[in-house]
Amino acid sequence: MPYILSIITYIPLLAAFVILFVPKDQTKLIKYSTTAVFLLDFLLSLPLWFGWGQAQAAADSAHTLWVFEEGPFPWITSLGASYHFGVDGMSMLLVLLTTLLGVLAAWSSWRYIQNREKEYYIWLLVLQTGMLGVFCSLDFFLFYVFWEVMLVPMYFLIGIWGGPNKLYAAIKFFLYTLAGSVLMLIGILVLYFRTPLVNGVHSFDLNSILALHLDPALQWWVFAAFFVGFAIKVPMFPFHTWLPDAHVEAPTAGSVILAGVLLKMGTYGFYRFAIPILPDATLTWLPFVLILSIIGVIYGAMVSLVQKDMKKLVAYSSVSHLGFAMAGMFTLTVAGMKGSILQMINHGISTGGLFLLVGIIYERMHTREIKLYGGLAKLMPVYAAFFMIITLSSIGLPGLNGFVGEIMILLGAYTMPSYLIFSKSLLFLLASGMLLGAAYMLWMYQRVFFGEVTNPHLEEHVKGHDMTGRELGYMIPLVVLALWIGLYPKPVLDKMDRSVAFVMQRLKPAMERVEAAKALKPPALPPSAEAPTAAPIPAPER
């Protein structure tokens, strides 16, 4: 299907526009039709997966990384912005994750959202378009437009339908991420000004920016700008403070999308832009990024351990999991990067699932306080089983998806070239994150599900109200995916081959230079015309 990416991206926006004209008391019509639109969008995105082999072959014969490419079509010609869509294996997986979680988010909101339904579903649809647009854009201008478009619906989702402290959480989320993206915009513009003039204008196109030869000092600054923008989104350790607020206050579907998709924007940005465009700066920044990731892994896990609120616990576990994904990416090995991408998907499945599960019990009890629960397994056996599977997926039990991602990241850390970082043993701290992860998740599980029922309300509100058909309906796909990726991840991993190979190839000249410099050998002659300067990377000036 031609223009499939645009179709997938704009269907939700179109639906939002149509729903604008539906009277707001038609809540049933609105929620059913919105969910149907999300389902349609998901079904339309399936050909990306099933038609991948063929499309990839076509892209190979055209010598391009981008599959299902659209454009570039001229858009704002006097600025050199174009309409250019396309995906590679990595972003295709994220597109699928987004369309899937969209269905689940809409479906899970049917009972949770009881006021202003029309606005709610409209914002959900607009948000979906923003997220899909980010993953599909190959033009920096277009990318930035979608990137900012995401902020506004999320502000409303948290601000209108959130918990008691929603106003603070909403504006904090908004301003925090906006501050990062504005700095990122300056970085983008600096790159833009380096592109050659064609008909008197520079270009925002990713391909022309990838073709630049940037000197390492400039790369260092641009990386700094990108780092702030993306690290806030991830969120990496010192920039994570918006996340617990936003997660705890957001409605269930908001948390699912926030954790499942929005946090991937940061890691996506590093993988798609920062690393391939700025390979020299990547190597300079690598120890710093790795240390922050490791701090994030351990800190997130430790803070999770002491949480009293289930949702907050899951929120902090995201800091830990995303730290893992960042560390995997910055091992700069094939295994580490693939593991990192897989971990992004896994986090979407398992943390998205956990938020949905917490939402299910919250709808019954209207509390998430761990100590008010206990013995839930007796009252809701099916729920307990689902919670167990997703918990195990989150802590990386072999046979489930989390294990594959984590083991690949550890493998990447083990095989990482030692010249890249001063002490490789540091990376083994990552393994402690896995251990702590098991601790906080299982401890919470124990406190909530085992033991005697101590809270009399629990019996009253929950007994006989195990998961409904609708709730089973949106949890089963996640469990199936967790099992499938855990048992047979090869089809997923294979899709990433070209994408990871491309990033590795971009990094290669810079890595060779660093290796040569570290070995105190005279620098090797440039391997190709692509790397005319073989100078060692100077220390960045501060």
Added chain:
Amino acid sequence: MPVLHPEFWRLLSPEWVLVCFGTLFLLLSALPATRGAKRAIGVMALFGFAVVLVLCAQTLAALSPGMHVAALTGLDGQIGLTVDGFSQVFKFIFVLGALLTVLMSFKYLDVEKAWTGEYFTFLTFAVFGMMVMASGVDLLTLWVGLETMALSVYVLAAYMRRQEPSVEGATKYFLLGAFSSGLYLYGTSLIYGATGTVQLGAIRLALMDRLAHGGPAAVGFPLAAGLVILSVSLLFKAALVPFHWWTPDAYEGAATPITAFMSVAPKAAAFAMLLRIFVVGFLPLAPMWTGLLSLVAVLTMAWGNIAAMLQNNVKRMLAYSSIAHAGYALVGLVAAGRSQSNQGIAAVAFYLLVYAFMNLGAFGLVLYLQREGSAGDQMDDFDGLIQRSPLMAVLMIFFLLSLGGIPPMAGFLGKLMIFYSALDARLYLLVVVLAVTSVISLYYYFRVVYHMFLKEGAPNLPAPSAGRPLGWSLALCGVAVLAIGLYGQPFLHWASQAVLLGR
């Protein structure tokens, strides 16, 4: 003696058609008439501005690229008035602002029962003064334009003469405005004494001559002092920090449509004049004045945004926000002085066009909420607007996002053009300040969003009514803000015609 262009009457048609309309309104308003007849003057004003808008577009199209026409001679026999791409682009912005203001005035004048013919007369003459400010190329012609505009706007600011805040704000505006006009003349006299001319092109030649012979030291104290004094008076007119103190009071006190007009058109006119004087006349001294104006830009962006955070009155908040926006535009002016390209001027022109739509739209929403006994300018008036009139709430979101520079709204493209020109001129510090203060600005714009969407309104409030003219103007602003944001190419091309020759 310069030769006038044979077609200069045609090229000056926006001016003289406007003056004809203004005179007509003046005569008509002298007649004793009913309210219906006064209203007819408003309809005629609408028609008049629409005609002049078309004439502005036509004369711009009639100029071949880079053409520059001497239209009238000034006092000393040199060229005093010129018609070029720059002047026509700016005239278009003024007339557009006035047209939207007239549309928005209908509801206000109805509710306040304040219809008079003079209202439209002064609006017309104010716009005429602005046109001279955009076209003038000698300091005295420019001054005549400036005073024509300023006197008309003083009267308009005091239009609600029985309301104390209106009179108070207008008095402050008038006293400080008169003072700054005096400064302007004093600065001009010093410059005339030093260079022997008031014509901008001649001033520039004189400056180049001096710099070539004596280096920077040869500029001399009188000339430098003249330039600084002249700048102060223009900074006052454009309401830039630290010469902005009159703005919040004058804006809060004036009739809302007049406030909207004052925040857009006279500001754009002051920028046209600043650009013409600095980029044509004083370009040889660019290293000197760009430093000074950079400082002013930083102060303006920072103070405008910080002060706006503290306001509870939406008109006052928009007043401070308009100060901040003038700071953004000033970055484009500094870029124009630093760089050889035309980017900075085009960026300022484009920004002011976008700003006209989004700022008039935001003030239009205040007018929409106006009802008998309430100006509709308190934050609380916006409570729960999404429930009462969803369409208007969505329009307001468009305007606020655009003012904050969030894509896909036009304001983003406007700020991007300023970024572009500033990075092109390597003004990294200004770019960072602009970026950071933009983030701050979202905080107070989102306070309004918070009141509209997140707070429940009082249950017994009736849905406000717009009335047709206000509804049209809001729809036009909303469509423009979205359309320019999504496909800005034609508008960017239009702004790039604002070329200043002789640089």
